[in-house]
Amino acid sequence: MLGDVWLWVAVEWAPPTYLEFYARGGFDAPTVVALLVAALVKAALLWLILRAPAPGPLDRQAKALRRLLYLAVAYTLVLWYPIALLPDAVDAVFQLALWTAIDVLYLLVIRWRSRMLRAAAGAMFAVELAGMANELLDELDLPELGPGGIVELGLVLGGVAATIITVVGQRRDGRWSRGTLAAGWLSVGVYALVIPFNFLFERISSGKEAVLVMMGAVGLVGTVWIAATARELPAEGRPADLPPVRRRVIRVAVAAVAVLPVIALIHPEQTPHLTYTGWSMDCYDRPRFGDLEPAEHDAAFLCRARSTEGGVPPMFPDSLSDQAILAYGRALCRTKDRDEQEAILTRAGSARPAGGADPWDLVYVCPEIVGATHPELLRSSTETETAYTAHIAEENAKCRDPWPRTKAVAQATAKYFLFADGDHGYLVHDPGDEAADLAAEQAMDKVYDDNALIGVAGSAVLIGHVEDVSDLCLTVKAFRTAPPRRTAGWDQVNEVPIVSRSGRLAVPEMGEGGDVGAGAPMPNLAIAGKGRYRLRVYVRVDDAGQEHHLVVAFPGASRKRLELKP
CATH class of the missing domain: 1.20.1070 (Rhopdopsin 7-helix transmembrane proteins)
Incomplete structure (x- = not known):
């Protein structure tokens, strides 16, 4: 009252x-x-x-x-x-x-x-x-x-x-x-x-x-x-x-x-079990299928199905039981396109039915179906690492040194991997420079200033690619003096200045688990220590559409840009 x-x-x-x-x-x-x-x-x-x-x-x-x-x-x-x-x-x-x-x-x-x-x-x-x-x-x-x-x-x-x-x-x-x-x-x-x-x-x-x-x-x-x-x-x-x-x-x-x-604490079968859910830290690990015991596969799928990683809604609502989610997951495995998946997820009450379900999530509940089209998803971490290493080695073997008889003080040849959806190119830079990040940004801004597709900014040079490719063959060589120009057989040859403030000039390599960078160790091109250098960049595209780059570095005080071959 x-x-x-x-x-x-x-x-x-x-x-x-x-x-x-x-x-x-x-x-x-x-x-x-x-x-x-x-x-x-x-x-x-x-x-x-x-x-x-x-x-x-x-x-x-x-x-x-x-x-x-x-x-x-x-x-x-x-x-x-x-x-x-x-x-x-x-x-x-x-x-x-x-x-x-x-x-x-x-x-x-x-x-x-x-x-x-x-x-x-x-x-x-x-x-x-x-x-x-x-x-x-x-x-x-x-x-x-x-x-x-x-x-x-x-x-x-x-x-x-x-x-x-x-x-x-x-x-x-x-x-x-x-x-x-x-x-x-x-x-x-x-x-x-x-x-x-x-x-x-x-x-x-x-x-x-x-x-x-x-x-x-x-x-x-x-x-x-x-x-x-x-x-x-x-x-x-x-x-x-x-x-x-x-x-x-x-x-x-x-x-x-x-x-x-x-x-x-005893739940009826139609209520969701919350022992392995989207808020569990294990969900962020995303264990590989081959690393799990058979009894753990269903739990891994439930974790992914209820995951809110990245701030997106879960694939299925928490009101669904584990059994219902597993049944919907197996039904998703048998769909032929995204429209069928969207219909199933809509029926299940999903907050994001248009997103569908990805093979790397479904592999936990139907490995026999997903594995037929994506066998790599069935591998363990060790098998994946072995296959990845073998793939990189195979790709590196496809690249050859364009100057095999001209030995440099330091040199390397490898496949350089770019972003799959396109990339500006690759850097030759001084990673020890305090302003390395700023120099890289400035070089990227200048890469399209002329048709040479080379951006120069102090201790960083960004070299673009001619064709729309996701990887290219790269050879780097460091000399104590300028080598002969040898422009025959190349589509473009340009020479630009670069400075090393820490005594290093390097090309980025692929990090652990990374997808971008050189597929093999790259040498230090600043063989004379700190100071000014010249970079001569050779570019050509072969009949198969593979792009080849040769980067020659040597000490030089000149700050001019030279177009040796258009």
Whole structure:
């Protein structure tokens, strides 16, 4: 009746400032229902928390434990908000100090009736406190005990183990009622519920606020157990056991809390399995078909089918199950053209049906079909590297030195590979020059200034290609003096200046996995060290359409461009 603000404050016991964080536009119907149900649950649990302490004498250690336990209850209900206004490190120090004292008193006050059980309790308490200490180190920007994810998991598991062993100790002690022990076991169930909840929360498409509200209400079970532990500390006047009917109800509730999280993790076959998805880092590796075991092929296709690499939508929506995606993938393998693929992807609800599916993705689900037309996709990484090396060597062998009898100080002949969709040409440059990138850009801008297709800019010369080719045969030779011109048999011969500021002049080579550059190691053409050089560039195209280049370098101070043969 009073609106969302008052409903939130009444149920969540939190200032309305937190309302904006969870529901800026107001509550939807499921959240309102969850808040009303949570109000009843929390009212019942609060009644259990605020029951008066049991009468009876207490020694000094038991009194201290009771006060600290009630302080932990007060923190959960009230004190968390004013402490949250302080730096996070203050909260971490308070929690560590409080639970260190409580755990030590647990070891002293509870009658464990077994040295092994007491030692096990001490070990579990130490693990729990180590997790809290790690949080404090994180808040203080100090080196942590270990990776955050591992320590956080250890904290959760340590908390579960510490709670279990404490409840076992209370049962062996005999002071605490069945209701208190049941609250302890229920708090263990809440811990077990937190793990799958955190795992599934990011995948909940709607109703997040309702789930958070109910989780907050259920989380008070642990506070009920702490308050009941403090209330029943006196050895005399032990509360009477619960009636049989109430005991059965509590057992059913404990079993439900323990079993329901496990059931929530079991998906029906029509829902998508999210163990290998587009957000997995493995998807960016794109393993080759030949490197995977047969059992891994389907998972690799699912990864590619759900991948959002490059910011593009996935091939299939997350609403489809793994089985459905695999079936659609095999159907895509049997299509004859892109139109059929688009129809299948549209039927599957794809966000990009016009993109179709590529053979290197489909090979994982139908290798027998894709391999018939693209056998290279079936290779392993080793086989691919071997085939690639053999291909480069074969291409290099097709190129011959046009001046075989004229030996230079340094020389090499190889196939130079350009971009498949066209390239400006190749560079002869000084890679050690501080302005190497700028010189390369300027040379590229000047490459079309005249018909010679040679751009000159200080320490970089970009040599263009005559024909529309994707590769050419390149020979480079470095001489100490200018060799004879020998222009016969060449279509173009030009001579241009270049400077080496670091003592190097090189032609780019193909890098590891690269597609552009010389297919073999290229020598340093600046054989006289730093200084000015001349480049004489010979170009011709044979009857088969293969383009051949000869680049001759030698020291020379002239800055003129010479056209030796048009």
